[in-house]
Amino acid sequence: xxxxxxxxxxxxxxxxxxxxxxxxxxxxxxxxxxxxxxxxxxxxxxxxxxxxxxxxxxxxxxxxxxxxxxxxxxxxxxxxxxxxxxxxxxxxxxxxxxxxxxxxxxxxxxxxxxxxxxxxxxxxxxxxxxxxxxxxxxxxxxxxxxxxxxxxxxxxxxxxxxxxxxxxxxxxxxxxxxxxxxxxxxxxxxxxxxxxxxxxxxxxxxxxxxxxxxxxxxxxxxxxx
Numbered sequence: 001x002x003x004x005x006x007x008x009x010x011x012x013x014x015x016x017x018x019x020x021x022x023x024x025x026x027x028x029x030x031x032x033x034x035x036x037x038x039x040x041x042x043x044x045x046x047x048x049x050x051x052x053x054x055x056x057x058x059x060x061x062x063x064x065x066x067x068x069x070x071x072x073x074x075x076x077x078x079x080x081x082x083x084x085x086x087x088x089x090x091x092x093x094x095x096x097x098x099x100x101x102x103x104x105x106x107x108x109x110x111x112x113x114x115x116x117x118x119x120x121x122x123x124x125x126x127x128x129x130x131x132x133x134x135x136x137x138x139x140x141x142x143x144x145x146x147x148x149x150x151x152x153x154x155x156x157x158x159x160x161x162x163x164x165x166x167x168x169x170x171x172x173x174x175x176x177x178x179x180x181x182x183x184x185x186x187x188x189x190x191x192x193x194x195x196x197x198x199x200x201x202x203x204x205x206x207x208x209x210x211x212x213x214x215x216x217x218x219x220x221x222x223x224x225x
Contacts, residue, residue, distance in 0.1 A: 063087045080111035102130040118149040137166040157182035173206035189223040
């Protein structure tokens, strides 16, 4: 009995192998074509990364150094647009996109913000896709600043509160203070008081908490009217 079962297994295996051989034989040309396409595609990706993307990224990063230096010196116009000898963040984005790193959009957005170009700032800051939570919160708050510049306080306060909600955010009190000011501009003094009291209760050691009672009293005065 055992011998018969083994023979049946051997027969089944043989049939499976035979069917596989027939399949490959019948579709040999198509299979080889698919394999060749995959090899060419992989080779293309490798060659692009080695001889296209990687050199372009190195070149883009090299262009970032003078722009970053100008940014640190507070020369925002120069950092953004360059001077003909070195590129600014705007040209780096135009020529290299994100190859210079995600931070290039944050730099460009802050430059536009400092120059009072609110819509342009929002465009760049919205394109920032960095994964660092604190830097992402900074970009979010800067969008709020840009909407404040546009006198769109309803949108501004949403971005300030979103930025303040980021975990382990050492700048949360700063963003909440801005949210409170935006609420006051909207005439929503109850929410302004709420933002200020959150600073007092949750961030008592923050610099913003030192004079927060002044803000609370001011907003409460209008609240009672």
